[in-house]
Amino acid sequence: MPKKKVVITKKTDKPAEKKVAKEVKKTKRSKKDLITVTGMRDILPQDQRYWEKVRAVAKQISKDYGYDRIDTPILEYADLFTRGIGSQTDVVEKEMFAFTDQGGDDLALRPEGTASVVRAYIQHGMLNNTQPVKFFYMGPLFRHEKPQSGRYRQFFQFGFEAIGEDNPALDAQLILMGWNALNDLGIESVIQVNSIGCRDCREEYKKALVKYYKTKSKSLCESCKTRISKNPLRLLDCKEDSCKEIKKDAPQILDYLDNNCKDHFMKVIGYLDELDLPYVLSPFTVRGLDYYTRTIFEYWAVDDSEGKNALGGGGRYDSLVKILGGREETPACGLAMGVDRIVAKMREKNIEVAEERIDVFVAQLGDAAKKKAMVMYETLRKNGSFTVSQAFHKDSLKKQLEIANKMRVKFTVIIGQKEVGDGTIMLRDMQGGVQEVIDFNKIERELKKRLEKYREGAVIDLTQGEENNNKMSGNVSGGINENEEKNEEIEATERLDLE
Numbered sequence: 251m252p253k254k255k256v257v258i259t260k261k262t263d264k265p266a267e268k269k270v271a272k273e274v275k276k277t278k279r280s281k282k283d284l285i286t287v288t289g290m291r292d293i294l295p296q297d298q299r300y301w302e303k304v305r306a307v308a309k310q311i312s313k314d315y316g317y318d319r320i321d322t323p324i325l326e327y328a329d330l331f332t333r334g335i336g337s338q339t340d341v342v343e344k345e346m347f348a349f350t351d352q353g354g355d356d357l358a359l360r361p362e363g364t365a366s367v368v369r370a371y372i373q374h375g376m377l378n379n380t381q382p383v384k385f386f387y388m389g390p391l392f393r394h395e396k397p398q399s400g401r402y403r404q405f406f407q408f409g410f411e412a413i414g415e416d417n418p419a420l421d422a423q424l425i426l427m428g429w430n431a432l433n434d435l436g437i438e439s440v441i442q443v444n445s446i447g448c449r450d451c452r453e454e455y456k457k458a459l460v461k462y463y464k465t466k467s468k469s470l471c472e473s474c475k476t477r478i479s480k481n482p483l484r485l486l487d488c489k490e491d492s493c494k495e496i497k498k499d500a501p502q503i504l505d506y507l508d509n510n511c512k513d514h515f516m517k518v519i520g521y522l523d524e525l526d527l528p529y530v531l532s533p534f535t536v537r538g539l540d541y542y543t544r545t546i547f548e549y550w551a552v553d554d555s556e557g558k559n560a561l562g563g564g565g566r567y568d569s570l571v572k573i574l575g576g577r578e579e580t581p582a583c584g585l586a587m588g589v590d591r592i593v594a595k596m597r598e599k600n601i602e603v604a605e606e607r608i609d610v611f612v613a614q615l616g617d618a619a620k621k622k623a624m625v626m627y628e629t630l631r632k633n634g635s636f637t638v639s640q641a642f643h644k645d646s647l648k649k650q651l652e653i654a655n656k657m658r659v660k661f662t663v664i665i666g667q668k669e670v671g672d673g674t675i676m677l678r679d680m681q682g683g684v685q686e687v688i689d690f691n692k693i694e695r696e697l698k699k700r701l702e703k704y705r706e707g708a709v710i711d712l713t714q715g716e717e718n719n720n721k722m723s724g725n726v727s728g729g730i731n732e733n734e735e736k737n738e739e740i741e742a743t744e745r746l747d748l749e
């Protein structure tokens with residue numbers, strides 16, 4: 251278990267000053283009670299289309315390459331991550347949201363996805379399935395990091411894991427999948443690739459690294475001074491300028507790979523060349539989690555000149571299944587993409603994601619018509635070939651049509667008192683402004699027919715649509731408003747004479 255975890259306890263023997271300090275802290279925090287927790291944020295309705303787009307692309311990629319969806323719990327036993335990710339890593343040592351629950355169990359909000367997927371693979375006996383077993387996941391992760399642009403305490407990833415295969419073609423294909431996802435979203439990226447070898451060759455490399463850094467220890471930052479003995483590979487990840495300078499002459503892992511690891515890596519590179527992927531060999535990329543072996547990679551936007559926010563990354567983790575209690579050595583490889591950063595990049599680059607447009611709006615006027623429209627809506631909603639919307643909470647036809655205009659629907663069907671009486675319905679083409687009376691029972695068929703035609707021929711000119719909509723709402727306010735005030739019972743057709 252991690253020694254430095256955040257544990258909820260009920261100690262009562264705190265010195266008085268500490269108690270006071272805690273009170274102050276509490277008062278401060280209570281002001282913030284009704285806002286999001288530091289480093290966590292709401293994803294508001296107006297932003298959802300970007301997130302949906304990323305999820306849709308991720309799902310498509312999972313289908314294209316045969317990865318099946320898995321959802322694992324957000325809470326796991328904390329030692330899944332201490333054992334899996336490594337107790338000396340930043341993620342486990344400093345960033346895990348870990349606590350002891352009411353029943354005394356040590357739990358953690360998952361800081362990453364791979365360990366949970368591997369746990370599921372072992373727990374459900376998937377070692378006996380045809381290998382590799384290929385998983386796709388999406389969801390929130392939690393790390394208690396210092397919040398800054400592109401770095402949150404709750405963030406989202408989608409990821410792919412292929413467990414039970416060591417063929418280098420799998421590594422290359424996973425690298426391709428992440429790149430394809432970014433490319434399909436309109437983000438140009440470059441892949442940094444490295445191999446950190448197996449445990450054996452890495453040990454030799456670590457020794458060389460320690461030897462080199464010991465000679466430079468005076469010029470290292472405080473964190474790196476402790477990294478020399480605790481986690482030498484992380485020395486290569488330091489963002490301090492002085493340490494970055496020292497890194498330039500550090501030994502490179504590629505010189506320490508044994509023949510098998512070298513051969514494996516050369517094959518991965520060979521596939522990447524064949525696929526014409528934009529990659530660079532990046533001998534100092536090490537990644538933050540201990541379980542990686544051999545191939546590792548990261549995706550960077552081509553215009554991320556500061557190199558601060560990788561968009562995703564992954565690698566091989568051939569020992570993790572065994573570490574987490576699997577019966578035998580089970581090679582595996584995977585990747586995770588950061589959805590928050592991908593969405594931010596899409597917005598930064600003004601990549602447009604079209605809003606989903608509703609096809610048909612159902613409007614009503616008068617109580618009897620509202621009842622009929624509500625029932626009809628249930629049929630239209632299930633039709634499967636067009637989308638519908640409504641505002642049954644509104645009585646005013648003018649208000650409903652304003653809503654329909656805002657949604658830029660293609661058709662509005664309007665049912666009023668007269669229509670209820672004679673079994674008809676008014677169908678209005680919102681772009682052309684043409685409206686016709688249709689037999690109530692034929693409305694679904696007519697809508698389908700018209701929408702099919704519309705889709706075949708439509709090059710939708712939104713400005714034109716807006717003009718028409720504005721024109722129409724002008725007519726509506728002139729006609730309907732007055733009428734509404736005068737007499738609610740007036741004949742529906744008169745009131746719907748919008749032209």
Ligand code: AMP
Nearest residue numbers: 400401402405560561562563586588591
């Ligand atoms: P990792 O699980 O550390 O390999 O991270 C994979 C990807 O997740 C990174 O390349 C980022 O895009 C994203 N990511 C990791 N940590 C955070 C964070 N704290 N906030 C936002 N995105 C993150």
